[in-house]
Amino acid sequence: MHIGTTLTNYIIETQRQIQGATGEFTGLLNDIAVACKKISGLVDKGDLIGVLGSAGSENVQGETQKKLDVITNEVFIEALAHNGHVAGLASEEMDEIYQLPADAPRGHYLVLFDPLDGSSNIDVNVSVGTIFSIIKAPEGVTRPTPEDFLKPGARQCAAGYCLYGPSTMMVFATPQRGVQMFTLDKDFGEFLLTHEDVKIPADTSEFAINASNSRFWEEPVKRYVDECLAGKEGPRGKDFNMRWIASMVAEVHRILTRGGVFMYPVDEKMKAQNQGGKLRLMYEANPMSLIIEQAGGTSTTGRERILDMVPQDVHQRVPVILGSRNEVDRIVSYHAN
Numbered sequence: 389m390h391i392g393t394t395l396t397n398y399i400i401e402t403q404r405q406i407q408g409a410t411g412e413f414t415g416l417l418n419d420i421a422v423a424c425k426k427i428s429g430l431v432d433k434g435d436l437i438g439v440l441g442s443a444g445s446e447n448v449q450g451e452t453q454k455k456l457d458v459i460t461n462e463v464f465i466e467a468l469a470h471n472g473h474v475a476g477l478a479s480e481e482m483d484e485i486y487q488l489p490a491d492a493p494r495g496h497y498l499v500l501f502d503p504l505d506g507s508s509n510i511d512v513n514v515s516v517g518t519i520f521s522i523i524k525a526p527e528g529v530t531r532p533t534p535e536d537f538l539k540p541g542a543r544q545c546a547a548g549y550c551l552y553g554p555s556t557m558m559v560f561a562t563p564q565r566g567v568q569m570f571t572l573d574k575d576f577g578e579f580l581l582t583h584e585d586v587k588i589p590a591d592t593s594e595f596a597i598n599a600s601n602s603r604f605w606e607e608p609v610k611r612y613v614d615e616c617l618a619g620k621e622g623p624r625g626k627d628f629n630m631r632w633i634a635s636m637v638a639e640v641h642r643i644l645t646r647g648g649v650f651m652y653p654v655d656e657k658m659k660a661q662n663q664g665g666k667l668r669l670m671y672e673a674n675p676m677s678l679i680i681e682q683a684g685g686t687s688t689t690g691r692e693r694i695l696d697m698v699p700q701d702v703h704q705r706v707p708v709i710l711g712s713r714n715e716v717d718r719i720v721s722y723h724a725n
């Protein structure tokens with residue numbers, strides 16, 4: 389498809405190539421695009437409309453919610469709940485599954501989302517994003533249970549994110565169809581295709597990790613980072629660069645653009661608190677893993693492929709190591725030793 393084509397045209401065109409497609413999936417992606425455009429507007433205006441700062445509430449993970457966490461969650465629900473494309477929603481910001489109003493038409497999909505990831509960055513005007521994951525709803529379901537959402541990431545129909553950075557970009561992946569990037573033309577009000585079939589270079593000399601946790605890291609992670617830091621004089625024989633934005637969407641976007649490795653591993657401190665990791669399997673790890681794999685990268689906990697994990701809980705946390713294939717394979721091999 390040609391660069392500059394609208395997201396809507398792109399989806400309609402690709403749907404046409406799928407036998408038996410009804411247009412429901414096209415409608416759903418459109419709903420998501422509408423939500424993301426609204427969120428982009430709110431993030432742009434920020435302090436001018438008084439949406440920054442804390443909401444004074446906590447989410448199910450015990451984290452303080454930002455006003456924009458709460459508002460963007462509502463924007464997402466509002467855009468998706470009434471159009472007959474979904475049967476239910478799950479969000480990082482909601483304890484329970486969101487059930488559609490009784491009179492709302494039901495669709496064939498379930499959507500899991502993190503409406504504003506990296507929201508600790510919002511008050512300092514640094515990039516944040518929305519992440520979403522789409523799976524099939526069980527046939528005929530009108531009030532989905534948490535179990536209906538607990539499917540391995542390999543069964544996602546599509547996944548994507550919207551990055552609210554200097555420009556707003558929507559990136560999405562579908563199995564076997566790769567990764568496409570669209571940029572929001574704010575005058576025109578449409579996402580336009582700007583990169584098609586994005587591929588991550590297999591090699592990189594850039595890594596991202598929150599080094600303030602280094603004293604808690606497991607041995608394989610310590611070894612990998614130490615070897616990178618040793619640079620030209622060390623066993624890797626080359627210098628590495630490091631980045632940490634604390635906004636997973638921005639980190640994944642950088643990796644899709646120029647390669648790299650992103651790590652939020654499990655560490656001794658988390659284990660002592662009975663936590664499997666920092667990031668959420670269903671709202672962050674699974675959708676990002678589909679995108680990374682479709683772009684030719686690898687995504688793992690260090691010990692298993694994330695997309696193969698059988699989820700136990702919608703709010704489950706997991707270790708995440710993803711990015712350029714050869715580097716991630718190396719980190720996996722350190723875990724195997």
Ligand code: AHM
Nearest residue numbers: 504505506507508598634635636637
């Ligand atoms: P959030 O969903 O509460 O925003 O948390 C997820 C974010 C990721 O975007 C980012 O990679 C990570 O948390 C940063 O964590 P830390 O502040 O520990 O570096």
Ligand code: MG
Nearest residue numbers: 502505506672
């Ligand atoms: Mg998040």
